[in-house]
Amino acid sequence: MGFLDIKRATKSYGAVKVLHETDISIEEGEFLVLVGPSGCGKSTLLNMIAGLEEVSSGDIAIRGRSMNGVKPAERNIAMVFQSYALYPNMTVRGNIAFGMEMHGIPKPERERKIGEVAQLLQIEPLLDRKPGQLSGGQRQRVAMGRALTRDPDVFLFDEPLSNLDAKLRVDMRTEIKKLHQKLGTTIVYVTHDQIEALTLSTRIAVMYGGHVQQLGTPKEIYDNPANMFVAGFMGSPSMNLFPAKVTGHEGRPAAEIRLGDGSLARLPFAQGFEGQEGREIMLGIRPEAITDRDGADRNARALQVIDARVEVTEPAGSDIFVVSQMGGRDVTGRFRADVPVRAGEHFPFAINMDKAVAFDPKTEMRIS
Structure with a gap:
């Protein structure tokens, strides 16, 4: 049994099945990337882990506890979105503190955590600014900082770098990898960018048509693709x-x-x-x-x-x-x-x- 277990999980909307029976076991501290083209089911699976989508059949468990029927707020997960989802009328400090306030964490403890994540993400000079005064990369750091204060069992990233320009995406990839190496957190990360998948992950699940086409390490996926879709999708330029x-x-x-x-x-x-x-x-x-x-x-x-x-x-x-x-x-x-x-x-x-x-x-x- 893994730290996060997905067992025969499916998702259907009426008669349309968008995610077929999926089995993935994730160990504590792993960085799993779900990668594939638009419509392959990767974001649906992430939303099912988060509780934003119900599981049609099968089971998703964290630390051995089934999450079926458990509300998102009770799952001890933290999610970083593509759109950053920051409150524009709040400062950076306020955005990072908001979730802790809602959970009744005392102010001294909130300030301590804000200081820790601000130093970790190098956003200390930005704490009194509002999101409209920040670049895309700075906003993404703030969104990550807000998630880090939660100390969750699992971090979920939903295409967090897709709104950034090419150079900034490379820089942020490096920052996210450093963060994972330093904290040893369990991460499930969704992207359509196979270079992100290869550079960030400890394991990759390549998805297409609602199925996991192959699950393995970056080297296994790159050197030994299971089928022609994986061979052609992973790598830049792709396999001939x-x-x-x-x-x-x-x-x-x-x-x-x-x-x-x-x-x-x-x-x-x-x-x-x-x-x-x-x-x-x-x-x-x-x-x-x-x-x-x-x-x-x-x-x-x-x-x-x-x-x-x-x-x-x-x-x-x-x-x-x-x-x-x-x-x-x-x-x-x-x-x-x-x-x-x-x-x-x-x-x-x-x-x-x-x-x-x-x-x-x-x-x-x-x-x-």
Whole structure:
């Protein structure tokens, strides 16, 4: 039994089921991120944990106590919203203190907690300002400070950074991670941003269509996606997915692919697929496993260099993304920035098949 247990939980609105049977067990101190596109059920699940939505069937328990029928105020949870939800007529100090006042905490204790969270979040100079005088990042810190004074069993974050600009989102990600490492709190965090999910979490639940597609550590999700949806959703740029056929090459099973110029290339697998010649698969390879020859992993067991036509180059500072056609689809490789690669020319692509995964094109589930 975990610290927070979600057991066969579902949510329906009339005949429409928006969350199918969901099982997740969260240990104390974990940082679980629920990630997926809009409408996948992640916010619905968070609201069910908070008590803002009733569970249609199944159970949600915190510290072994079922939360079914328990009011939000009695669950000992704290929630940080996307919209900050600050009172505009109150100062920062008043916003942080408000919840404590409602719970009858004496003023000396309130002031002590306000001082602690203000120092922790570096908002001490802002205590006498009102929300309208703060930047988006400052408002988010105040919203977090208000939640921290609660000393809850579980913190719930509902897309807290989506209203911030790109640089501020990166800064706030770092602050939230530092906060979790310092306090060791249990956090459930909802986002549609897979980079947030990978950088913040100890575990990730990837959701789509009301189902948890995969639950695992960031490394497990990134390196070993359970299906084509997870492979394509997680990572930036996302995993390359393109059709191939299992064949033989120099006595080893290999993936045969058609390049943009019509020629065929064979990529030997690092392992597996013996006796499966002729099988159609979807091959999945991350951009960093498709690179220039000198930038390739020297320890790779199954490194294959193929000559392919460059369709597009996309300089990105420290790297250059190079697009070619494989299996009739655009495939992106990550090259070193100083590699002299040009659109319209042929260039050697080094492909690390140690990092390749394969999926069944019909079921879209991983097969190796």
